[in-house]
Amino acid sequence: MKKATYSIDLGWASFFELIKKNAHVAEDGVGLSVVRIFIATYMLCFGTVSWTWIAQFPDSFHRPHVFNVVGQIIGGFPSHEVLLSLQWMYIFSLLAVIIGLKARIFSFLAFILLIFLNGIAYSFGKIDHSILLTLLFFALSKTNAGCKLAVYPDKPLSIEKQDIYTGLFAIIICFGIFSAGFPKALMWIDFDMSTSGILRWYYEGYYSLNRRELLAPYFIYVPTILIEPMEYLVPLFEMSGFYFLVRSKRHWRLWLWLLGLFHLSNLLILNISFKQYLIVYGFFLFASTLHLFKKNTYLLALFLFFISFTVIFRGYELITNFEGTVDGLFETSPLADILHWVFYLTCGAPYIIWSFIPFTKRAKTDAKNTYSNNAKQM
């Protein structure tokens, strides 16, 4: 028994070492700090920032799932005052993360508040799936993102420790997407041309939910013979995260970039956006791209100017709607959502090109950098 558990531990250790290496986020330069500022600004502008509406509903609406831990603990909806103060604590945490005021502590606070406030909202009996966004703040709190470009910088953690948490976060992303792909693989990979899962998504959205924007009206002309391979590719792609993660650093980023492409095609055909997830994938991909431009101070100055402008504008909007429900920065529409994913793909593209196109220096060195060499170094 002892031998068997040791063998499992050894396998797990081996697996995790590879993941730690591949999910490593470069921390020299200001890339990680720029990513921190971007993530918090994005959440402030496009994420949920109001929960006070919950207090409008009496406790007879409080029907949490049996295993909604937060909902079961609180037993009923909190008062308007409690929700308002928690909501403003969350907004203040985001602002503190943006300006770098003990970003590690406030990232962790934002994580706890998101878990709690979302748990209350899900007590109506519907659980949304934004857990990766919540865990992103946990991952952020365990990195050195708050050490540079900060008003009150954090004390740096060892790279070893940072890699453990970025590795864990990479596993969580892979597992999250895997959990969506696994049941699809069970049902969709049936080599049966007369049934279709993609068409079920499409027709239900098109007819029942009125999702008829962008390319949706034209998808009907795609022949079934082309849809069938897609039905196999989608679950396999969703399940393949772990493969890319252990393959290499650049393959892991490639998978995240392809996920962006996958979401964009979903948006174009099925009008399903999931746009907020771009910051989850961007945590790894943007940091790598920024690492390429680490010495470009003009770009950095431009970024900081743009962010300051956006935060001031958004802050004014939130303060003027102090107790009301505040929507995203811009009116949401499929066309606007395309811009989000195009932005993500454009930001990730330089790293993907740089690390994969054969004539670049990076691709050549990566190809030589075989696994056996790495193992020897350890």
Place this chain on the structure above:
Amino acid sequence: MTKMKYINLLIFIYLIIALFIRVFIGINLTYGLGFLAVLGVAVLFLQKKRIKFSKNPMKMEGYPYKLRVYVICVLLFIPMLFKYLGLEIYPSIVMPGGIALISSTDEIVSFKSSQLYGISKERRDTIPIDVAYFLDPAPTHYFGAFQRSGFGMKNGSKGEIDAAKARWRLKLRRIGCIDSLFLFRKYQTIFPSELREILDEKSYLLY
């Protein structure tokens, strides 16, 4: 050849045979086996890439291996199994699958849908209510959850139920409906003809 290579080879051969049986005889044996092949390849890949440690990784400083694999299983896989059993855990790392299939050869498709109706003050006729307006400020996709809780009028104290009723009365008055009741209907709708069959109907009395 390692054991894993044999397993992969067997799965591959099985898939090929099953595919032939599917195409030429019509019996489906491939159901759900595609993912097994992928898992097999992934395990093979991991086996090949195993790192040799110079000392016991459990005794290495600052490493999370002491958590062991079963803790990870509890944190990740158990909530996933619960989700498939219809019991969702929050917080947990599980994403929605959306796995249902439809026939791709039929000319028509049918889906279940739900709609709320009020009774117009002027015409004394049922008129559909915009769900987004009715539930506001709650998100529209909470509609199913609201319906399951009887729109806040099923469980709770008398005061809470009265507060819920007052809320819906106000909403109905604002859209020109009589404020004594609203209707909920569940349909099976056939597309593209949009023929509807009522599966379930409930009226919610507000006085």
